[in-house]
Amino acid sequence: MGSNQSHMGKGKSVGHTRANGNHAVGEPRLPRPHGTPRDYGDGDGGGHGDLGDCGNHTRVCYRTPHGGSACRCFERASVWIFDLDNTLYPASSNLFDQIAERMNLFIERLLGLSREAAQELRRRYYLEFGTTLAGLMARHGVAPDAFLSFVHDIDHSPIAADPPLARALAALPGRRYIFTNGTRRHAECVAARLGVLDHFDGIFDIADAAYVPKPHRATFERFCERLEVAPPEAVMFEDLPHNLETAHALGMTTVLVHSSYDDHPSQREIAAGAPPPAHVHHMTDDLAHFVGQLAARRAR
Numbered sequence: 001m002g003s004n005q006s007h008m009g010k011g012k013s014v015g016h017t018r019a020n021g022n023h024a025v026g027e028p029r030l031p032r033p034h035g036t037p038r039d040y041g042d043g044d045g046g047g048h049g050d051l052g053d054c055g056n057h058t059r060v061c062y063r064t065p066h067g068g069s070a071c072r073c074f075e076r077a078s079v080w081i082f083d084l085d086n087t088l089y090p091a092s093s094n095l096f097d098q099i100a101e102r103m104n105l106f107i108e109r110l111l112g113l114s115r116e117a118a119q120e121l122r123r124r125y126y127l128e129f130g131t132t133l134a135g136l137m138a139r140h141g142v143a144p145d146a147f148l149s150f151v152h153d154i155d156h157s158p159i160a161a162d163p164p165l166a167r168a169l170a171a172l173p174g175r176r177y178i179f180t181n182g183t184r185r186h187a188e189c190v191a192a193r194l195g196v197l198d199h200f201d202g203i204f205d206i207a208d209a210a211y212v213p214k215p216h217r218a219t220f221e222r223f224c225e226r227l228e229v230a231p232p233e234a235v236m237f238e239d240l241p242h243n244l245e246t247a248h249a250l251g252m253t254t255v256l257v258h259s260s261y262d263d264h265p266s267q268r269e270i271a272a273g274a275p276p277p278a279h280v281h282h283m284t285d286d287l288a289h290f291v292g293q294l295a296a297r298r299a300r
Contacts, residue, residue: 073253073281074294078174079227079234081252082200083214084187085180086239086259087287088165089194093158099182102151103132110140130213131181137211144211152186159193165288169199171295178203179223179236181213202227215243220250237287241270241280248279258285 082088085096107118125135136142169176176199178187184205191197204227209219224231236247239259247254256276270276276283284290
């Protein structure tokens with residue numbers, strides 16, 4: 001969901017903060033739609049290319065029928081919004097696997113279920129409600145703070161510093177936010193380990209969203225109102241395709257960050273080679289490079 005407060009590292013509140021970060025070295029590359037380059041918004045047909053030219057890859061730059069002209073998606077961008085888990089850091093760190101296991105354990109103890117039944121219920125609530133927490137709150141009256149503190153009590157040491165991401169984020173013009181369905185504390189821990197915390201202007205977490213997760217429109221609207229974001233001037237980076245649908249509907253430019261953690265049907269479809277949905281404008285499996293190219297282009 002969204003993000004940003006004040007200088008995260010300085011204990012400020014929603015609205016303004018700073019940080020650095022992105023994918024770690026050695027992240028596995030996923031299968032991508034047939035015939036598309038590593039950065040799916042590139043226009044050179046291979047390699048990294050020029051992010052500003054969608055060229056022949058208009059199918060991943062849907063908002064404007066560019067044809068053979070240069071892509072204009074990022075020209076007005078002044079706000080850069082990043083999901084946290086499996087977006088700012090590589091899924092290969094298995095950090096979210098730890099969270100999933102903690103959720104399973106919480107449900108086991110809460111409802112007296114077997115591990116297998118707890119895992120099935122977790123997945124069902126995730127698909128039905130957007131997050132497992134939303135399902136537990138709706139069906140079992142679970143207090144969100146108790147659940148969130150339990151499931152985020154994990155080992156963050158697998159997250160390594162990502163200097164390329166830090167440099168790329170620092171070079172982006174405008175404001176940068178983390179928008180997450182997780183907690184601020186978890187986001188701060190991850191961003192600090194990546195070395196990017198001081199490059200963000202704020203964090204908007206699930207508590208800021210009144211525990212209504214992405215992709216609910218009300219949560220995006222709350223994010224935009226709280227942080228004074230004009231959607232046409234914003235770019236949203238996410239690893240979950242369905243979480244970009246509302247961003248697209250509001251007028252944001254969307255970038256899907258491919259993840260090796262394909263826990264949702266929409267992720268598995270694209271990883272298997274299906275064309276991305278119309279609400280995905282660009283795709284990449286290398287966030288630091290993609291952001292670095294954007295920053296370099298805007299600096300020209």
